[in-house]
Amino acid sequence: MTEYVIIGDGISGSSAAETLREEDPDSEITVITDEGEPLYNRILIKEHAKGKLPEAPISIHDEAWYEDRDITLSLDTHVTTVDTDEKVVRIHDGSDVSYDKLLIATGGTPTQLPVPGSDAEGVLHFWTFQDARRIKEYAEEAEQAAIVGAGLLGIDFAAVCGAQGVEGNYLMRGDRWWRYALSSEGAEIMHQGMRDVGVEPVFDSGLDHFETDDDGQVTAAVDPNGERYPCDFAGVAIGLTFNTEFLHDVDLEMDNGIVVDQYMQTNLEDVYAAGDLTRFYDVLLGEHAQNGSWGSAKEQGRIAGTNMAADGETEGFEWVSSYSITHFDFPFLSFGHPTLGDDHAERKYSDTEWRRIAFKDGKIVGGVLIGDLAPQSKFKQLMREGRVVADQKEVLLAETVDLDDLAPAQEQ
Amino acid sequence: MSSSSTVGRTVTLRRTETVRSPPRVRHVDELSEDALARFYDLVTSGGGSAVTDLTGFVDGEIIVFTDYYRVSLE
Ligand SMILES: Cc1cc2nc3c(=O)[nH]c(=O)nc-3n(C[C@H](O)[C@H](O)[C@H](O)COP(=O)(O)OP(=O)(O)OC[C@H]3O[C@@H](n4cnc5c(N)ncnc54)[C@H](O)[C@@H]3O)c2cc1C
Numbered sequence: 001m002t003e004y005v006i007i008g009d010g011i012s013g014s015s016a017a018e019t020l021r022e023e024d025p026d027s028e029i030t031v032i033t034d035e036g037e038p039l040y041n042r043i044l045i046k047e048h049a050k051g052k053l054p055e056a057p058i059s060i061h062d063e064a065w066y067e068d069r070d071i072t073l074s075l076d077t078h079v080t081t082v083d084t085d086e087k088v089v090r091i092h093d094g095s096d097v098s099y100d101k102l103l104i105a106t107g108g109t110p111t112q113l114p115v116p117g118s119d120a121e122g123v124l125h126f127w128t129f130q131d132a133r134r135i136k137e138y139a140e141e142a143e144q145a146a147i148v149g150a151g152l153l154g155i156d157f158a159a160v161c162g163a164q165g166v167e168g169n170y171l172m173r174g175d176r177w178w179r180y181a182l183s184s185e186g187a188e189i190m191h192q193g194m195r196d197v198g199v200e201p202v203f204d205s206g207l208d209h210f211e212t213d214d215d216g217q218v219t220a221a222v223d224p225n226g227e228r229y230p231c232d233f234a235g236v237a238i239g240l241t242f243n244t245e246f247l248h249d250v251d252l253e254m255d256n257g258i259v260v261d262q263y264m265q266t267n268l269e270d271v272y273a274a275g276d277l278t279r280f281y282d283v284l285l286g287e288h289a290q291n292g293s294w295g296s297a298k299e300q301g302r303i304a305g306t307n308m309a310a311d312g313e314t315e316g317f318e319w320v321s322s323y324s325i326t327h328f329d330f331p332f333l334s335f336g337h338p339t340l341g342d343d344h345a346e347r348k349y350s351d352t353e354w355r356r357i358a359f360k361d362g363k364i365v366g367g368v369l370i371g372d373l374a375p376q377s378k379f380k381q382l383m384r385e386g387r388v389v390a391d392q393k394e395v396l397l398a399e400t401v402d403l404d405d406l407a408p409a410q411e412q
Numbered sequence: 413m414s415s416s417s418t419v420g421r422t423v424t425l426r427r428t429e430t431v432r433s434p435p436r437v438r439h440v441d442e443l444s445e446d447a448l449a450r451f452y453d454l455v456t457s458g459g460g461s462a463v464t465d466l467t468g469f470v471d472g473e474i475i476v477f478t479d480y481y482r483v484s485l486e
Contacts (some may be wrong), residue, residue: 043439047476057437199439243432294441322448326477374456377449 002027004308005089007079008243009033010042011294012275012301013105014061019305021069024087029071030097032089034078038063043294044155045132049139050163058129063201070288079106079246084268101308102265104247104258104273105301107239113148122218122233126156135235136255139164140315142232146170146221147199149152149237150177150321152292152334155190157235159327169229170199171221173206181338183346186354189370193328202229210234218396232388240292242277255279257290262316264304272308274300282319282337284366284383289337297323320380329397333373336383345393362388364396375401385409423469425454425481436473443475444468451475 005021017031032332039061066073067345072147072289078092082104088096101214110125112118115275124135137169147157150172170177173195176187177194190200211220221229241259253267257279264272273296282289291297295320303317320373325332330352341358348354353371357364357379364383369376377400382389387409388395395405443451447468455477463466471485 041439043441044437044476047439052480053431053437053476108458125463294439320445322441322445324439324477326440329478331478373448373452374451377445380445 003098003100003374004029004103005097005101005107006031007033007082007089007408008103008105008275009035009039010107010275010297012107012304013038013103014039015298015301016103016105016257016274016308017066017071018069019302021071023306023309029069030074030075030099030324031066031071032077032091032097034096034269035077035201036077037129038066038073040077040129042127044127046126046159047131047158048129049135049156051136051140052163055129056130058271074332079087081246082250083373084250084271087270088143091166091201101270102272103301103304103308104244105275105297105304106243106246107297108242109278110153110237111173111239113236113238115207115209116310117212117218120210120212120218122231123210123222123236124157124233126153126235126277135160137162137380139166142166144168146229146231146234147237148221148234149239150174150179151237151239152178152236152325153182155194155325155327157237158194159234160235161199161233162194162327163198165198166232166267168194168199169221169231170194170201171207171223172201172203175203177201181334182356185348186356186368186370187260189348189352189354190325190331190332192327192351192371193330196328204225218243220346222321232280240276244277255288259288262318263307263313264300264317265307266311272304274304280317283316284320284386285337285340285360287291289340291321293321293323295319318384320383322376322380330371331369331373332384333369333376334366335369335376335380336364338366341365345390345397347397349399355397357393359390362390364389372399378403413450415422422455422484422486423450424484425451425475427479428482429473429476429480431480436470440475440477446485449475452483454464456464 040059044058058254081090088098140339144167147170177190194325205223208224210218258273260278260280279288306315341360343359357367469483475481
């Protein structure tokens with residue numbers, strides 16, 4: 001009977017556990033998490049912090065879910081080291097759990113700002129359900145807030161401020177939000193969305209330090225220009241640090257994340273990784289890449305589980321990830337790898353509609369759609385087909401995309 | 413309200429403000445690519461549309477998009 005151990009009960013770990021139980025009914029499966037609750041919907045906790053969604057529907061599994069499947073779940077259990085020679089996982093209380101096959105699905109932790117005051121009360125990060133509960137409590141009482149981190153997670157803080165009637169200043173280092181994927185024209189639509197909910201984007205700013213009161217509570221964010229932004233709380237979302245510190249003694253290949261092939265296998269036998277923390281071989285891109293999205297993490301967990309149970313390379317990960325922002329009146333969808341590539345095309349259609357497509361070697365590798373999401377499945381289809389289309393930008397930028405207008409695919 | 417007919421069945425989306433204890437709430441990023449396309453068609457059509465595939469939707473669930481939409485399979 002094979003013993004599987006999964007570290008992490010986020011969507012990737014949990015989806016692997018479910019797959020393993022289906023594929024290997026007689027095996028022993030243990031899921032270890034340092035959180036105090038079983039899998040919940042991490043991409044809905046922002047709705048809770050906004051005050052729009054109660055707790056109950058955010059939970060995905062209760063403990064009975066694991067019992068019913070004969071999966072051992074260890075909550076509040078932190079893995080401190082892994083010994084891949086002995087094939088054991090060491091727990092914070094000194095005990096060992098042995099494995100035949102191991103899945104590392106430990107995701108990341110929000111990176112702290114390396115500035116004075118960043119550990120003050122009221123300087124908040126956003127990753128766990130517990131974080132969301134605290135953010136909600138603060139936002140319900142607060143009048144003003146400061147937000148730092150001009151990316152996909154920072155904007156959730158802006159949305160919480162908007163929904164909870166908190167006046168926000170959103171401090172950004174450059175001249176726009178998510179400058180790696182959006183031009184000024186596209187970003188301006190997002191800036192207007194922020195202003196419409198009462199959050200003011202502040203450009204060429206950032207953070208120098210936080211001021212605190214005698215109780216250690218944050219009172220203001222001060223930017224490098226010396227501008228002071230009073231706040232009852234500050235939301236910091238400057239990036240993720242992958243949870244791999246417990247692997248420091250393990251000879252795993254790392255490259256800002258755990259390197260895996262398309263089967264989710266690491267360089268070590270019987271050790272797999274899945275979810276946000278992988279640098280996986282992207283068969284569509286033809287190189288290693290990273291995704292930070294729910295759908296991708298879930299699929300990587302499923303693929304890892306399938307290959308672990310088969311003890312072989314049964315199914316590869318082939319996926320176009322997408323990530324939406326739904327906080328404003330207009331939708332936003334980023335797909336694939338919008339910040340990669342060697343060429344791009346973009347167009348603005350109205351005050352709330354904009355599109356950008358990124359190409360590498362003539363093929364679509366990602367993009368961003370604001371306002372009109374209709375072409376998403378066509379662009380994803382072209383990505384999967386690996387079709388060279390960068391020479392036909394007009395067709396791709398037409399308001400209504402018709403793939404029949406593309407010149408016939410050439411033999412590659 | 414947006415709806416689509418299939419042989420004998422209709423998918424209907426209704427905007428909703430309240431979420432008490434629905435059987436299931438999903439974020440739009442949990443939909444499969446096809447279900448997202450069908451969902452988006454329904455949202456933007458604002459009325460009868462050509463969406464005919466019900467797979468990927470569950471009666472009574474709420475989908476979180478730019479508004480909250482309650483799904484009815486009738
Ligand atoms: C606020 C927020 C909003 C988001 N919005 C979206 C969105 O709209 N769309 C989208 O697609 N994605 C979104 N994401 C990203 C998405 O949630 C992640 O990509 C996904 O949840 C990653 O899953 P995972 O299983 O890889 O990691 P995680 O969910 O991070 O799970 C890892 C688990 O491992 C545990 N762990 C770590 N180290 C140890 C250890 N040493 N011992 C034991 N346990 C450990 C952690 O506590 C955690 O429970 C959002 C994320 C956040 C935080």
